[in-house]
Amino acid sequence: MQIVVDLNRCQGYAQCAFLAPEVFELHGEEALMFTPTVPDGQHERVRRAAACPVQAILVGERAGPGER
Amino acid sequence: MNGEPRSGRIVIVGASLAGLRAAETLRDEGFTGSLTLVGEEPQPPYDRPPLSKQVLLGRTRAGDVGLPLRREVDARWKLGVRAEGVDPVGRQVILADGERLPFDRLLIATGTRARPWPNPSEARLDGVLTLRTSEDAAALSARLDAGPRRVLVIGAGFTGSEIASACRERGLEVTVAERGPAPLVGALGGTLGAFAAGLQRAHGVDLRCGVTVTSLKGDHGRLTGATFSDGSRIEADVAVVALGAVRNTEWLAGSDLAAGPRGVACDAGCRAFNMYGIVTDDVFVAGDVARFPHPLFEYQMLALEHWGNAVAQAEVAAHNMVAMAPDRRPHLAVPAFWSSQFGVNIKSVGVPTFSDRVVIAQGSLREGRLVAVYGYRGRITAAVSVNRAKWLEHYQHLIETAAPFPPGRGAADRSEPAEPVPSDVPDPQLLSHGPTVALTGHLPDRRLTLVRHDPPPAVAHRP
Numbered sequence: 001m002q003i004v005v006d007l008n009r010c011q012g013y014a015q016c017a018f019l020a021p022e023v024f025e026l027h028g029e030e031a032l033m034f035t036p037t038v039p040d041g042q043h044e045r046v047r048r049a050a051a052c053p054v055q056a057i058l059v060g061e062r063a064g065p066g067e068r
Numbered sequence: 069m070n071g072e073p074r075s076g077r078i079v080i081v082g083a084s085l086a087g088l089r090a091a092e093t094l095r096d097e098g099f100t101g102s103l104t105l106v107g108e109e110p111q112p113p114y115d116r117p118p119l120s121k122q123v124l125l126g127r128t129r130a131g132d133v134g135l136p137l138r139r140e141v142d143a144r145w146k147l148g149v150r151a152e153g154v155d156p157v158g159r160q161v162i163l164a165d166g167e168r169l170p171f172d173r174l175l176i177a178t179g180t181r182a183r184p185w186p187n188p189s190e191a192r193l194d195g196v197l198t199l200r201t202s203e204d205a206a207a208l209s210a211r212l213d214a215g216p217r218r219v220l221v222i223g224a225g226f227t228g229s230e231i232a233s234a235c236r237e238r239g240l241e242v243t244v245a246e247r248g249p250a251p252l253v254g255a256l257g258g259t260l261g262a263f264a265a266g267l268q269r270a271h272g273v274d275l276r277c278g279v280t281v282t283s284l285k286g287d288h289g290r291l292t293g294a295t296f297s298d299g300s301r302i303e304a305d306v307a308v309v310a311l312g313a314v315r316n317t318e319w320l321a322g323s324d325l326a327a328g329p330r331g332v333a334c335d336a337g338c339r340a341f342n343m344y345g346i347v348t349d350d351v352f353v354a355g356d357v358a359r360f361p362h363p364l365f366e367y368q369m370l371a372l373e374h375w376g377n378a379v380a381q382a383e384v385a386a387h388n389m390v391a392m393a394p395d396r397r398p399h400l401a402v403p404a405f406w407s408s409q410f411g412v413n414i415k416s417v418g419v420p421t422f423s424d425r426v427v428i429a430q431g432s433l434r435e436g437r438l439v440a441v442y443g444y445r446g447r448i449t450a451a452v453s454v455n456r457a458k459w460l461e462h463y464q465h466l467i468e469t470a471a472p473f474p475p476g477r478g479a480a481d482r483s484e485p486a487e488p489v490p491s492d493v494p495d496p497q498l499l500s501h502g503p504t505v506a507l508t509g510h511l512p513d514r515r516l517t518l519v520r521h522d523p524p525p526a527v528a529h530r531p
Contacts, residue, residue: 002136004115008376008404011458012413029437029455031408033122036115037132060136063088064112065145 001038002062003046009056016052020045037062073390075101079161079169080143081151082177082316083107085115086355086378090175091141093386103143104169106161108178110148111202117375119205120227121408124234126213130206151178154323159350173389176320176332176340176353177382180313180373185222190284191309195291198309199227208308212238216305219243220294222281224251226407226504228310229264233409236271243274243302245281245294248494255504256420256452258492260440263433263454267410274302281307313373315357325351330506331359331371336398338385354378354385359506360399364467365422365449371506374405402464405504406457412436415457418450418467419505423491427474431456439463442491443473 003023005016012030016023023035023042038046038059050057078094080087083105091105107113114133122128150164160168182198185191195216197208212219212235219235221228224246235242248254250261251268268275280297284307293303320327325348326341327333332353333341338360340351355378359371380401388396406415420426423442431438431454439459442450447470451463466475474488496506 002134004135006376006379007117007406008415027121027408028411028413030457031411031413033118033125033127033408035122035128035132036118036134037128058136058138060138062112062134063137063141064134065147066112 001043001046002060003034003036003038003050004058005032005034006056006058007032009054010052011054013053016049016057019049024049073392074098076172077102077104077170078173078175078389079104079106079171080175080177081106081161082175082179082355082357083109083145083147084113084177084179084355084378085135085375086177086179086382087175088113088135088141088382089138089379090177090354090382090386090389091143092138093383094390095141096139097387097390099390101172103141105141105143105145105147106149106151106163106169107145107147108150109201109203112145112147114202116200119202120199120230121234123202123205124209124212124231125237126209130202130209133202133205151319153319153321154325154351156324171350173350173352175382175385175389176325176351176357177355177378178316178319179356179378180315182309183311183314185284185307185309185311187284190286192289193284193286193291194289195305196284196307196309199231200313208306211306212240216240218302218304218306220245220281220302220304220307221310222307223310223312224248224264224268224275224277225254225310225312226252226405226409228308229268230407230409231308231310232268232273233271236273236410241274243276243304244268245279245296246275246277247280249277251275251277252414253492253494254421254496256416256440257423257426257442258494259426259428259433259489260414260420260452260454261492263436266433267412267436271410276300313356315371317357330369331357333369334358334360336361336363336400337388337396338381338399339388352385352389354381362403362419363400364402364470365419365507368422368507370403370419372403373504374403376404377401402467403505404460404464412454413457414452414454415460416450416452417460417464418442418448419507420450420452420491421493421505421507422449423493425473425488426491427488428486429475430459441473441475443488446473447471448473448475 153162182200218241251264253261295301317327361367384399429441437455
């Protein structure tokens with residue numbers, strides 16, 4: 001599972017950081033850092049975190065030739 | 069365009085963020101023909117912003133920054149091979165491995181590359197690096213892991229500043245050399261440039277502005293230090309050349325397109341212009357390599373090195389590639405970008421360099437939480453927040469509606485009204501790095517300074 005956060009949209013609500021702190025972390029007051037390749041065991045938490053108030057989190061399979 | 073736009077052969081050159089999002093949009097909009105994605109790098113598309121942040125901090129491996137897929141794209145991927153030319157008559161893309169890819173429509177999304185250190189023998193010294201690709205990020209983070217005694221960052225644009233920030237966070241000594249008067253000044257002007265300088269020095273960066281690096285010194289092929297235009301010198305094991313980006317357009321020589329160092333010119337619908345300024349109907353362009361007229365900024369040609377622009381422009385280009393003429397859309401997105409460095413989150417909407425005045429509308433430089441609002445000839449053209457991101461939606465609306473500058477009072481957190489000062493956007497030729505927005509017509513600020521003789525801005529924040 002791969003994620004990307006549209007940090008133009010992100011407003012630092014930090015809901016994701018509460019739901020999946022191993023994957024999303026606030027760096028300072030409002031800069032979000034995330035782990036693009038989601039570790040096994042965190043998938044369900046990340047799916048819940050993707051219910052982001054500004055819909056900034058995109059979850060999917062990793063893009064590339066081996067996508068199928 | 070011949071025949072049914074949802075079939076035929078589409079080739080996308082550039083397999084990064086813009087290329088990927090375009091491929092997905094083409095399929096989303098019902099394109100059923102053959103789709104080929106060409107990428108120079110061997111890796112599938114990945115996200116670049118984490119390279120100068122999470123990766124340098126050691127939180128994410130450079131190989132783990134791949135992009136998620138929004139939907140299946142059912143494409144042929146040609147990765148690890150350069151496109152070397154376009155045959156405009158035979159309508160074929162020519163690849164470095166000799167293959168020729170015929171197309172009915174072509175999307176150019178070849179982006180930019182790091183500007184190299186101009187002296188080739190110095191650039192080859194072990195320890196001299198750039199940061200643009202995931203391979204670059206892997207190499208630089210390995211150097212930082214090894215604990216260099218000092219890192220030299222050449223150029224204090226966003227990338228250079230983020231690298232310096234990561235070094236300080238890891239406890240490494242870092243010197244930043246910037247030819248302009250302050251960090252970030254080329255993108256954000258004088259007021260926030262002075263703020264950024266204070267921020268860097270408060271975090272222990274040896275920041276040197278108004279100087280250039282005159283030579284990189286080596287011993288047995290390894291970097292040992294650098295000399296500066298003011299005569300000083302430092303010792304350093306690692307030097308990161310952060311002098312901005314070069315647009316990947318050389319491969320289009322001979323294609324008859326309006327392609328050059330400033331990018332590939334296109335109309336608001338992402339259709340490339342040919343060398344005579346005539347719009348093509350089968351060649352489209354998106355992302356960092358494109359320059360397009362933006363109505364909010366007086367139709368000046370903008371080339372944007374912004375993540376959000378790559379996505380939005382790719383979606384418009386892809387839509388227009390498969391739409392009948394009356395259904396085509398313009399690319400009108402308000403430019404926006406972000407940076408995190410030295411513990412603060414900087415976000416921007418609009419084009420700060422398209423300005424003559426700036427005012428701190430919320431917060432203050434002193435508290436390090438603020439919104440700076442930029443105006444040009446009495447209307448709002450940009451806003452930049454420092455740890456105040458929630459305000460930007462409000463200002464985006466004011467930019468889109470050409471609201472008057474300075475903005476009306478609406479901030480409950482100020483006791484005294486702020487005075488607009490000149491935005492102090494330097495001539496880009498004076499910078500060692502490039503601004504992230506290239507206004508490829510004129511700089512309105514420069515034109516105004518010629519006739520107005522404003523005093524220099526009152527700098528409110530000094531370390």
